[in-house]
Amino acid sequence: MAFLDGAVCNFLAVKECEKRLAEKGFEKLDPADEWVVKPGGRYYITKNDSAIFAWVQGTGDAAAGWRIISAHSDSPGFRIKPHAEMLSKEGVLQLNTEVYGGPILYTWFDRPLSIAGRVVLRNPEDALKPLVKIIKFDQPLLTIPHLAIHFNRQVNEGNKLSRQKDMIPVMAILDKQANVDNYLLKMVAEKADVAPGEILDFDLTLYDTTPACLVGPNQEMISSGRLDDLSMVHASLSALMEACDTPCEQTRVMAIFDNEETGSGTKQGAASPVLCNLLQRLNMANGGSEETFVRAIDRSFMISADNAHAIHPNYPEKHDPTNHPVLGGGPVVKINANCKYMTDAVSAGIYKEICRKADVPVQEFVNHSDSAGGSTLGNILTSQIDLRGVDMGAAMWAMHSCRETASPLDHQLITRSFHQFYIL
Ligand code: ZN
Numbered sequence: 001m002a003f004l005d006g007a008v009c010n011f012l013a014v015k016e017c018e019k020r021l022a023e024k025g026f027e028k029l030d031p032a033d034e035w036v037v038k039p040g041g042r043y044y045i046t047k048n049d050s051a052i053f054a055w056v057q058g059t060g061d062a063a064a065g066w067r068i069i070s071a072h073s074d075s076p077g078f079r080i081k082p083h084a085e086m087l088s089k090e091g092v093l094q095l096n097t098e099v100y101g102g103p104i105l106y107t108w109f110d111r112p113l114s115i116a117g118r119v120v121l122r123n124p125e126d127a128l129k130p131l132v133k134i135i136k137f138d139q140p141l142l143t144i145p146h147l148a149i150h151f152n153r154q155v156n157e158g159n160k161l162s163r164q165k166d167m168i169p170v171m172a173i174l175d176k177q178a179n180v181d182n183y184l185l186k187m188v189a190e191k192a193d194v195a196p197g198e199i200l201d202f203d204l205t206l207y208d209t210t211p212a213c214l215v216g217p218n219q220e221m222i223s224s225g226r227l228d229d230l231s232m233v234h235a236s237l238s239a240l241m242e243a244c245d246t247p248c249e250q251t252r253v254m255a256i257f258d259n260e261e262t263g264s265g266t267k268q269g270a271a272s273p274v275l276c277n278l279l280q281r282l283n284m285a286n287g288g289s290e291e292t293f294v295r296a297i298d299r300s301f302m303i304s305a306d307n308a309h310a311i312h313p314n315y316p317e318k319h320d321p322t323n324h325p326v327l328g329g330g331p332v333v334k335i336n337a338n339c340k341y342m343t344d345a346v347s348a349g350i351y352k353e354i355c356r357k358a359d360v361p362v363q364e365f366v367n368h369s370d371s372a373g374g375s376t377l378g379n380i381l382t383s384q385i386d387l388r389g390v391d392m393g394a395a396m397w398a399m400h401s402c403r404e405t406a407s408p409l410d411h412q413l414i415t416r417s418f419h420q421f422y423i424l
Contacts, residue, residue, distance in 0.1 A: 001212040003234045004224045008116045008207035010050040010258050011134045013073040013230055017052050017237055024241045026054055037285045042244055049118055049132055050258040051268035053278055054240060060249030062288025065299030068253040069418055070377050071232035072260035076101030076400050078206040085180040093172040093180055099163045101261030107402035112140030113169060117204035119192045130200055133192045140209045142169040208402050220328055220407060227404040231394055231411055232305035239418030246423045260377055270377040276384045302389030304342060304378030308332035308365045310395035320366050325395040327407035330361035331414045334391040341391035342378030351390040358420035360413045
């Protein structure tokens, strides 16, 4: 829950990972430098400050292969537009935003929101290498007030929302004549502890300030923003940190991509060569050739970890008639006849065997045949690297809501299965 509360956006998710990896002795490498990687060494790199790849260098030769767990750092929400300040005639200051990914818009109303993200600063030494600061305001700064029911008595019969009209957050009540030029920029400069003139640009998003909590008299549920997919980021991170003292011939990798929610099509996304480039580089650093790289890929396995849907008690008709994943029933293997998931009988079998060794129960998810369902990282990655792998995740409700619900027991079970995979 501390991880979820800290990792309020993609940049902060990476920062939270870095903090924990550094405590465990992982060394940050700069992709622009030459690398010396030693067997058993612990390393990580970041990409765009919003994706992170950590690994424990294997003790085997270059053809030994990789054990990879992948997940994503981003969640649906709102990004602040440039020149965002909008002052109404009455002096209400709002911030213009753009929707990121596919949030359930309704769930963002009437919440204490704040701002976090990346600030890019002038570097007097090198214009091509601007400086970066990651900021998080921590205190509530905005809210998106819903229209009162008295102005729309039909609101509970379905109410279409405009992203531009209905979803604009309110930040302050000011004097009608207030000058709001650079209002946000000045706040950001103060938070980043720099002069406003040093700021070149920023990537800032909104987040819900309500902390994660356990729910139920027996605490079987966890309620939080961003469980998709930060719970899987945390599970893979915990498993790698726990496994890194156990020697292994294969190199164990945690690959956290960004921009899954918008189709993975960025340089830090799963559709880019970022992971393939890293693996090629590790192959070369281990004295490998093109041939050893192909052999290593053939020996490798990936767990693509992104959350799944638990059967919803109010909507059983939305789910497959025979496969009903539940909260607390263990990891969910995701299967699709049209290959939207990378799972096949071989890879599902491998993951089930890993879970059996770890004494972890496994569930299966398939779509109701009349619904299209989602997609995820695994099959996108295989367009870059012909890896074997399984798509799986934790069962959850309300995916893409401002607050999602999952099971703390599943989190333990999944982390245990990941640890087992890393120490096989
Ligand atoms: Zn996801």
